Amino acid sequence: MTETIKHHLNDAVLMAYSAGTLPEAFNLMVASHLSLCDTCRAQAESFDALGGEVLEQMHEADAVALRPECLEATLALIAGGPVTTPKEEASQCAVLPKPLRDYVGGDLEAIRWKPIGMGVKQAILPTSKDASARLLFIPAGTAMPDHGHEGTEMTMVLKGAFQDEDDYFARGDVEIADSDMHHTPVADIHEDCICLAVADAPLRFDSLIPKIAQRFLRI
Amino acid sequence: MDALEQKQSFFDPPVQLQRNLFMLAGVESEIQTTNVMKVTCAVPARPQRTMKARQEQVSVNTSPARLLWVEHVNRIRDHKDTQAFAELFDHFAPRVKGFLIKSGADPSLAEECSQDVMAALWHKAHQFDPTRASVATWIFTIARNRKIDLLRRQRRPEPEDLTWGPEEEPDQTDVLTLQQETEILGAALAKLPPAQRELIEKAYFGDLTHSEIAAETGLPLGTIKSRIRLALERLRHAMK
Numbered sequence: 001m002t003e004t005i006k007h008h009l010n011d012a013v014l015m016a017y018s019a020g021t022l023p024e025a026f027n028l029m030v031a032s033h034l035s036l037c038d039t040c041r042a043q044a045e046s047f048d049a050l051g052g053e054v055l056e057q058m059h060e061a062d063a064v065a066l067r068p069e070c071l072e073a074t075l076a077l078i079a080g081g082p083v084t085t086p087k088e089e090a091s092q093c094a095v096l097p098k099p100l101r102d103y104v105g106g107d108l109e110a111i112r113w114k115p116i117g118m119g120v121k122q123a124i125l126p127t128s129k130d131a132s133a134r135l136l137f138i139p140a141g142t143a144m145p146d147h148g149h150e151g152t153e154m155t156m157v158l159k160g161a162f163q164d165e166d167d168y169f170a171r172g173d174v175e176i177a178d179s180d181m182h183h184t185p186v187a188d189i190h191e192d193c194i195c196l197a198v199a200d201a202p203l204r205f206d207s208l209i210p211k212i213a214q215r216f217l218r219i
Numbered sequence: 220m221d222a223l224e225q226k227q228s229f230f231d232p233p234v235q236l237q238r239n240l241f242m243l244a245g246v247e248s249e250i251q252t253t254n255v256m257k258v259t260c261a262v263p264a265r266p267q268r269t270m271k272a273r274q275e276q277v278s279v280n281t282s283p284a285r286l287l288w289v290e291h292v293n294r295i296r297d298h299k300d301t302q303a304f305a306e307l308f309d310h311f312a313p314r315v316k317g318f319l320i321k322s323g324a325d326p327s328l329a330e331e332c333s334q335d336v337m338a339a340l341w342h343k344a345h346q347f348d349p350t351r352a353s354v355a356t357w358i359f360t361i362a363r364n365r366k367i368d369l370l371r372r373q374r375r376p377e378p379e380d381l382t383w384g385p386e387e388e389p390d391q392t393d394v395l396t397l398q399q400e401t402e403i404l405g406a407a408l409a410k411l412p413p414a415q416r417e418l419i420e421k422a423y424f425g426d427l428t429h430s431e432i433a434a435e436t437g438l439p440l441g442t443i444k445s446r447i448r449l450a451l452e453r454l455r456h457a458m459k
Contacts, residue, residue, distance in 0.1 A: 011434030019423045019432070020363040024373045026429070034378035038455070041378060042448040045351060046440040049447075051363065052356030053405040054423045055314050063313040064320055066330055071308050074334040075301060082342035098379035128373050152430070 005037045007173035011047075013154075014040060018047035023131035025198040028099055029154050029174070032196060035097035036172040095159050100196065103127075104135070108159075108194070111135055118142060133198045138162065138187040151200025153177045155185070160193030162186060285398040288354035296344035304341060307354070312337050315362045321424040322366050332369055336362045348385030350393040350450040353401040366425070381454040393450065400443040407438050 009030060016022045017030040034041040094107045103125045104110050113121035113135075121137040131151075138144055140160070154176050155162075161170040162185040169175055169185075177183055187193035291307050294300035312333050319329035339361050347357055367375045408416065415437065422432045 012429065012432050015422060015434050015436075016429030016432050018363075019425065020367050020375070021422075021425050021427065021432070022429050024376075027367075027373075028376045031376035031378045038448060038451045042444045042451055043440070044378075045356075045447045046444040048360050049353065049356045049401055049404055049443050050408070050419070050436065050438065050440065051423050052353055052359040053401065053408050054420055055311075055318055055359045055362070056355040056405060057409060058314050058317055062321065063317040064326065064329070065313050066316060066333065070312070070330065070334055071305060074308065074312075074337050075304070077334060077338045078304075078341045082339075099376035102376065128371070 004170065005039070005172040007167065007169055007175060008037065009033055009040050009154075009174055010176065011043070013176075014044045015047045015050075018044055018051055023200070024127040025125070025131035025133035026154070028103065028125070028127060028133050029156060029196060029198045031099035032097045033156055033172065033174055035099060095194070097158075100125075100135075100158075103133075113137055120144070131198060131200050133196065136193075136195045136197055138185075138193045138195070140187055140192050141189040142187050144185045144187075151178070153197065153199040155195050155197045158194045158196060160191040161188040162193050162195070163188065285353050285355075285401055286395070289349045289394065289398065292340070292344050292347050292349075292354055292357075295341055296347070304337075307340065308337050311340075311355070311358050315358065318359075318362055318424065319366060319370075321426075323370055323425065324366075328369065332365050333362070336365055339365075346385065348389070348450070350385070350389045350397050350453075351447050353398055356401065381451065386454075386457065393446075393453075397443070397446045397450070400446050403439055404443055411437070 013022070013026070013030060017027060022030065030044070034044055094101060096104060096107050101107055101110075104123070111123045113123050115121050119139040119142055123135045125133040125135065127133045135158075136144070136155075138160075144162070154174055155169075156174045157169050157171050159171065161168060163169070164175065164183045164185045167175070175183075175185070288307065288310075291300075291303040294303040295307075315333040315336050316326075316329045319332055320326060324332060336358065340358060343361070347354070352360075364375050364377075367373055408419070411419070418427075419436060421427050
């Protein structure tokens with residue numbers, strides 16, 4: 001499955017994910033993509049390796065000694081036992097990768113859709129305010145509502161497929177658009193499409209109704 | 220030396236080794252100095268060594284420090300070895316504390332937090348996969364996640380686990396190769412021109428936003444990526 005992904009995350013985003021400097025919504029996008037894509041997972045772990053080396057080679061002056069009693073304190077902390085987090089078993093047949101299931105509270109059936117017109121639905125996910133994350137449901141053959149955004153927007157297909165002016169995107173594929181890109185993705189005619197979309201600045205669907213045009217793909 | 224060479228040949232995927240030796244040539248002198256140091260502390264006799272003894276022998280000729288840290292984590296996992304933990308703590312806790320301070324934590328929070336990170340290392344020792352990461356890499360990821368938790372008060376979504384954990388008895392050649400690739404990456408980082416190196420440090424210490432991060436590092440990430448990729452494929456295969 002993982003080899004079918006053609007549109008990957010770029011190195012800048014993977015490095016920022018590794019460094020831990022992305023907004024939460026983008027972390028969610030990256031974690032979801034890595035769950036489906038070994039190519040990017042390996043690249044992300046390579047950036048982790050770089051982070052490990054940066055830590056290892058930290059200048060003497062930047063490493064800060066702990067008070068001498070800290071080792072004993074840490075051993076005491078260890079003796080107190082681990083902070084356990086419940087381990088969820090991987091679900092092979094879920095449509096949503098685990099990071100998304102954690103935000104939704106389950107798989108597709110748990111998504112609380114809100115209609116936004118012309119059969120398109122969305123569910124905004126709770127992330128920090130510096131960026132937004134939402135799931136989008138686009139009926140087969142329907143165009144995504146035209147929308148403006150100021151920063152970077154990434155859209156990953158979870159189910160079905162969509163096509164924009166240049167390319168075809170199937171499960172796991174990510175489209176990265178910046179502010180000067182004006183694009184109109186259209187869901188594949190064969191199946192309803194579910195996507196994860198994240199954006200730097202909140203997406204605004206402007207004057208929704210006039211701009212929605214039903215467009216059909218390859219017919 | 221004969222005995223060592225024999226042990227070495229046990230692992231010997233000749234092409235791989237030659238390439239690594241070639242690539243390591245530039246840092247040979249540093250490695251040798253470390254060897255002298257590590258030989259003395261890597262040899263304290265502990266009983267019941269089979270795979271691990273071999274691993275240490277190899278480490279004398281290749282990447283001693285990194286393999287030694289792997290060994291330390293294994294000792295924590297298998298024997299709850301507080302001496303091994305103390306040595307890891309001495310080396311890594313000040314680095315983690317420095318990392319957190321540079322990322323914006325005040326010193327007392329950074330100190331508390333680096334103790335949490337080191338405690339997590341103890342508790343998660345069984346999850347450490349030396350075919351996918353060096354100990355420094357692993358500690359970096361734990362520290363980074365704590366940073367996001369504490370300083371930014373955000374959740375850190377993590378990718379789905381491939382399986383419940385690393386293989387029980389990972390192939391020692393895979394461990395060796397990954398640790399070597401990390402060594403090569405580290406040597407390359409050390410040799411970067413100061414300006415470029417500083418940029419990378421800034422990226423990891425959180426001084427750059429993601430749009431400012433230049434992803435082209437000029438570092439040999441491709442080789443380590445292909446090792447990690449292989450390890451991932453093996454895990455996926457094991458899961459089926």
